[in-house]
Amino acid sequence: MSAVVPTKRTHVLIAADRLPTRVGLRLALEPEARCTEAADAESAVDAAVRDRPDVCLLGLDPSGQGLRAVHEIVSRVPSAAVILLTHKLDEEEFMAAVRAGASGYLTQSLDPTRLPHVVRGALRGEPAVPRRFVSRLLDELRMRERRRSVVLAGRGRIALTAREWQVADLLVRSASTSEIATELGVAPVTVRRHVGSVERKLGVSTRAEVVELLTAEADVATPA
Secondary structure (H helix, E strand, C coil), rough: CCCCCCCCCEEEEEEEEEEEHHHHHHHHCCEEEEEEEECCCCHHHHHHHHHHHCCEEEECCHHHHHHHHHHHHHHHHCCCCEEEEEEECHHHHHHHHHHHHCCEEEECCCCCCHHHHHHHHHHCCCCCCCCHHHHHHHHHHHHHCCCCCEEECCCEEEEEEEHHHHHHHHHHCCCCCCHHHHCCCEEEEEEHHHHHHCCCCHCCHHHHHHHHHHHHHHHEEECC
């Protein structure tokens, strides 16, 4: 009789600032998954970098450190699927999570029996997205494919990176440096660096001029 080879259990990092939330998530996943826990964003990032989990469930306040934790983990542990769990679903918060690199965005009141299915789906590369936000996600993906360069009258084609487009779009929406940093889950100094790069590429010296060009003169075009 051949020996039975044990199956490697999925490693899930559970990060939430409330103990009952962590316990509830762990009970919903064990024993199918091996779970470790973190109590805040900083320890979540440290644990993800150290332990290289397969999936990270972040029940952290997106308006605080949650989005930054998503960005840090995605940047430093690209093999991990990161799912942000929120108290209340919000479309703009959802888009901020997607831009930060999250593989999913769900409410913390999710039926516990669904959680193992969500984790298995994340391992297969399936996004964990509320049905009502699917169309918004598709619109974002189409825009990301389309908006690779801008054609300015008399200046030709000017290429911006995907991140520079995100920053430029938020400038057009009158977002401040701190608001852009929160939306994208990055530090304010990073935002200022991207703004400076956009200004240089467009040949202007102020944010107001960036907004004016992109709202009045620019025609979005597909890459040549």
